[in-house]
Amino acid sequence: MFLPAISELEPIARAAGDAILAIYRQPFAVEYKQDESPLTAADQGAHEVIVQALARLTPDIPVLSEESDAETMQARLGWSRYWLVDPLDGTKEFIAGSEEFTVNVALIERGRVVFGVVGVPANGRCYFGGAGLGAWRSEVEAEAQPISVRIAPSEAFTVVASKRHSSPAQERLLTGLSERFGDLQLANIGSSLKFCLLAEGNADCYPRLAPTSQWDTAAAQGVLEGAGGEVIGLDGQPFRYPPRESLLNPFFLALPAAAGWRQALIKLAGSL
Numbered sequence: 390m391f392l393p394a395i396s397e398l399e400p401i402a403r404a405a406g407d408a409i410l411a412i413y414r415q416p417f418a419v420e421y422k423q424d425e426s427p428l429t430a431a432d433q434g435a436h437e438v439i440v441q442a443l444a445r446l447t448p449d450i451p452v453l454s455e456e457s458d459a460e461t462m463q464a465r466l467g468w469s470r471y472w473l474v475d476p477l478d479g480t481k482e483f484i485a486g487s488e489e490f491t492v493n494v495a496l497i498e499r500g501r502v503v504f505g506v507v508g509v510p511a512n513g514r515c516y517f518g519g520a521g522l523g524a525w526r527s528e529v530e531a532e533a534q535p536i537s538v539r540i541a542p543s544e545a546f547t548v549v550a551s552k553r554h555s556s557p558a559q560e561r562l563l564t565g566l567s568e569r570f571g572d573l574q575l576a577n578i579g580s581s582l583k584f585c586l587l588a589e590g591n592a593d594c595y596p597r598l599a600p601t602s603q604w605d606t607a608a609a610q611g612v613l614e615g616a617g618g619e620v621i622g623l624d625g626q627p628f629r630y631p632p633r634e635s636l637l638n639p640f641f642l643a644l645p646a647a648a649g650w651r652q653a654l655i656k657l658a659g660s661l
Contacts, residue, residue: 393446395522396533398494398506399515401442405435405492406510409477413510419484427480432456435476435492443472443494450496455604466632470498473630475604479580488512489579493608500629505611507581516585518615524588525615538617538645539590546570549583549595549643558640558661559598565657566594569650584609587643588616594654595643598623598661603636610643619646625655 412431420428436456443452453465454474465471472494477483479490488511495505504519516536518524527533548566550559567573576583576592584606586592607630610620620628620643628641642658644651 395504395506395517395519397446398504399508399517399527401439401446402492402494402506402508402515403513404442405438405476406508406513408434408438409483409490409492409510413483427484428456429477429480429483431483432477432480436474439474439476439492439494443474447472453604455602462636466634468632470496473497473604473607475581475602475608478605479582482579487579489582491580491582491609493581493604495607495611497607497630500631501627502607502611502614502630504615505608507585507609507612509582516588516609516612518588518612520611520614523615524612524617526585526589536589536616538587538613539593540645540647541649542570542593545572545574546594547574547576547592549576549578549586549592551577551579551583551597551599556599559596561661562596562598562658565660566596566654569653569657581605581609584613584618584620584643587618587645588613590616593644593648596641596654596658597638597643598640598658601638601641603630603638606638606641613643617646618643621655623655623658623661 409431417429436454440452452472475493478493483490492508496503506517508515513529515527524536525533526536583595587595620641
């Protein structure tokens with residue numbers, strides 16, 4: 390079966406980003422799905438761009454998108470290889486006028502992320518990478534540059550946090566990290582950009598003890614793993630995407646794979 394080069398995803402993410410920006414720059418309506426999550430014409434437009442482009446690129450690999458229909462949602466339980474897509478990650482940020490929204494596209498093989506691309510429409514940046522492949526950041530009309538995690542904090546220990554989602558367990562984890570590393574520097578940012586901060590060496594840890602869905606995380610996990618990072622469950626096991634009824638993720642920890650404090654973090658998370 391043909392598998393595309395990771396670089397072939399970049400123009401797809403950029404085209405989806407253009408569709409999003411066409412809506413972003415004008416008044417738009419907001420609808421709400423059954424789970425009360427917001428939906429805009431930008432979500433739907435980017436979905437169509439990506440699904441059609443991937444169908445041309447890899448006609449034998451199915452696509453699961455956040456905006457897929459119920460039939461596709463059910464069929465994906467039998468897939469071993471597929472594209473996992475969030476056409477507009479950070480819809481709430483988009484609606485609020487923030488620029489912290491992304492386009493996420495990942496290739497999944499037997500529950501493992503092969504590679505992913507994260508496009509940032511507002512600034513034209515793209516991140517792409519995969520385990521064993523490397524990771525890169527590209528700007529508009531500029532050559533892609535390799536990126537990597539940092540193994541040790543540069544100054545303060547920097548923890549990436551969600552702007553909109555936390556939990557009592559996450560707050561307890563932050564307290565435990567502060568007791569170990571001193572005053573924490575918190576980097577609050579929306580969408581899958583949290584992983585990208587870690588992947589490019591601008592943060593040390595991204596603990597997520599609050600809800601996410603599979604399409605929120607897979608593409609950026611590929612970027613992080615290519616940059617020398619890892620995503621693990623609270624039990625320390627690799628974070629995977631097995632076929633299951635629920636598309637909600639368990640809690641996870643994202644960090645540099647070679648971090649000297651890895652075991653201490655797992656122990657702390659396991660004690661919550």
